[in-house]
Amino acid sequence: MPQIIEFPPRPYLGVRRTITMTSFHLVADRIGEIIGRLAERGTAPAGAPFLRYHSIDMAADRLVVEAGVPVPAPMDAEDDLLAATLPAGRYVTTTHHGHPDQLAGAVESLLRWGREQGLEWDLTEKDGVEHWGCRLELYRTDPRVEPDMNNWDTDLQLRLT
Incomplete structure (x- = not known):
């Protein structure tokens, strides 16, 4: 359910890319690198790595997505890594257990639930493009520990207005 x-501001290091539905790897595959760069700095992640969706244009197959790793305190950006903060606020959150390919259905169920509850998402739509204030998929399962993607746990967090 x-x-x-309510979440406070959450600092992170990440990388932002404009991708298509078939090129998620260009951003998602950077998570391991970000974790490695944090280790080089002597900093452990402060939470699960995530994908943050900034804009979604399904008609044009164009998404602006960040891969990020939470950090305990704000850090400096380096190279193509950005230093940013997830905005504070109220988020609807739920956990999906299963293959990431099933996340689209889980998000649709969450959006439907929110509509039924009369909730307002931190979302604007212009010319068929969704622009999210903060929409997250947090990957709680370490693939080195559990390689079977059918057993992964992913938290969905969508910010409310």
């Missing part, structure tokens, strides 16, 4: 949780 989805819950509404």
Whole structure:
């Protein structure tokens, strides 16, 4: 069952890319590198790595997505890594257990639930393009520990207005 949780600002290091539905690897595959660069700095992640969706244009197959890793305190950007902060606020959150290919259905169920509850997402739509204030998929399962993607746990967090 989805819950509404108040989150404080959460700093992270990440990388942003404009991708298509078939090129998610260009951003998602950077998570391991970000974790490695944090280790080089002597910093452990402060939470699960995530994908943050900034804009979604399904008609044009164009998405602006960040791969990020939470950090305990703000850090400096380096090279093509950006230093940013997830905005504070109220988020609808739920956990999906299963293959990441099933996340689209889980998100649709969460959006439907929110509509039924009369909730307003931190979302604007212009010319068929969704622009999210903060829409996250947090990957709680370490693929080195559990390689079977059917056993992965992914938290979905969508910010409310």
